[in-house]
Amino acid sequence: MESVRTRFAPSPTGYLHVGGARTALFNYLLARRLGGKFALRIEDTDQTRNIEAADAKLLEDLRWLGLQWDEGPQAGGPFGPYYQSQRRDLYEEHVRRLLDAGQAYYALETREELEAMRKAAIAAGEKGFRYRRPTHFPSDAEVRRARDAGRPVVVRFKMPERDFVVHDQILGDVTIGAQELSDFVIVKNDGWPTYNYAVVVDDALMQVTHVLRGQEHLMNTPGQLALYEAFGYAPPAFAHLPIIFNMNGTKMSKREKDKVVRDAVKVAQLDDERVAELAGVDDAALVAAWRRGDTQLPGPALEKLARALAVHLPEIDIHDFRKSGYLPEVLVNFIALLGWSPGGGERERFTLAELCREFSVERIGKTNARFDREKLLAFSTAALEAASAERKLEGLRDWLSVNERGPLSGLDDALLARLIELCRGFRTFADVEYKCGALFVPDEALRYDPKAVKDVLLKGDGAGAKVLQELKPLLAGLADWTAPHLDEVLRRYAEERGLGLGKVAQPLRVAVAGTTISPQIGETLVLVGRERTLARIERALGALPAAT
């Protein structure tokens, strides 16, 4: 029996997004489960869409998730090259076969002509437009003349005029009628193969046995099956995965980020110039096109613009989640459950290794799923709680490495590990900074949250401020600046004054952290240190409106 081979074949248009990650994961899991090979192939045949170094980002994201491929870029393998752009001779050779056998032909229509035909068909009340096979195919001489004249030349495949049945592993048998099929383009005017054609040549040559891909590819399958037949290759088993949506029901796509920012721009009523300035781009045409919704802005520009407008970009790419502070194993676990379920019991926490053992195509569902970030957050919280100290430190350092310098940058491992401990119950690594960041900011850069100042220091005739005044000498005189001792001293002070500990700890917290959020008060003061604690109390008191 021949061994199982799966593949993930993304086009390098940017970071790996959630949908792609799940497709990659499922293919990886299937290969692992069945003891086969998982290959990675880069589909970079669209010269207009390729983005510089996007494949490197893709590889990094895949690796970060732990989905190591057995064959592909950087890994090599017996069926390379693994970039479609380097396989052109293979495609040409196969087209030759089709052309010689009369199973494909040249077509010379321009895009405008096709568009006109499309319009005419609709005007004539036909149901949808389908390319009609010409009665006469251009001769070699005509093709040459067309090329010389700069007219487009493509190659179309002669689609057999019959129904096709896709034996889908998830959906069952799906019949697509002959009237839905037409002679599709297999070689573009620029000489590169189209997806529907290259994917067949590559999967066949790479001996792929199982293709797990998004359901948006279902209707492509008949054409591909026909190509397998034409070449005399055995088709792989197909399984079309349900699609992943956002919670609001919109498709989870990279465009989502542009949309969010575009809407913010609209609300802010910014003109093109201002947008270009904020985004740091000097291409006026690009900005205009982007505002119309015709194109996407480069990642960095979009992020810059989003920051300037103070809008949160939705997490779409795996890299976004990494930057938000999730552990890769959390994403893997969560994504695995989008469309697949173990069945039987009630378990839903799995490591990658466990998934490799449990996964099966039979247990993939048919219904589309929504990506619930709340549940992801809950998974993250639980995973962080269960993770070892080493794993958490590693995760925090990774998070720091993909984010801009912040208050936690540059802290040593011992201190970072300490912070993690103090943040028990945190949901993502970003929470560690949220909770402890202020303690490591230079004193002069510390910001006081107006609401916290008002509620904790000023309220009740400045009761909080009064506590701070009294605490100042008390703290200044302490010889033992350790968390247990500080807690004890504050507890005693609160008792003497007949106050709840909150009435004492909160004012201190606001003075020292600028907000009502920080680790346990004793620990907080230790992290800030005696000198800076006293200085910050002084500064907080000084910044208050005249005491009443």
Added chain:
RNA sequence: GCCCCCAUCGUCUAGAGGCCUAGGACAUCGGCUUUUCAAGCCGGCGACAGGGGUUCGAAUCCCCUUGGGGGCGCCA
């Protein structure tokens, strides 16, 4: 518009004719705990889209309706 796919709590799902008074998880609500933010613990609310069949019996099978999604590119 045409073709195809799908349909269980708000969300992810378990369920493969009687084990279902429909189970779990997240969210939500209430309580406990409490020096903040979280976390944690206990409890509550909450679904078989609708209508026809088939059957002794249907969330499970069939049909229709409705709703959602995908496709109809020289994108992948």
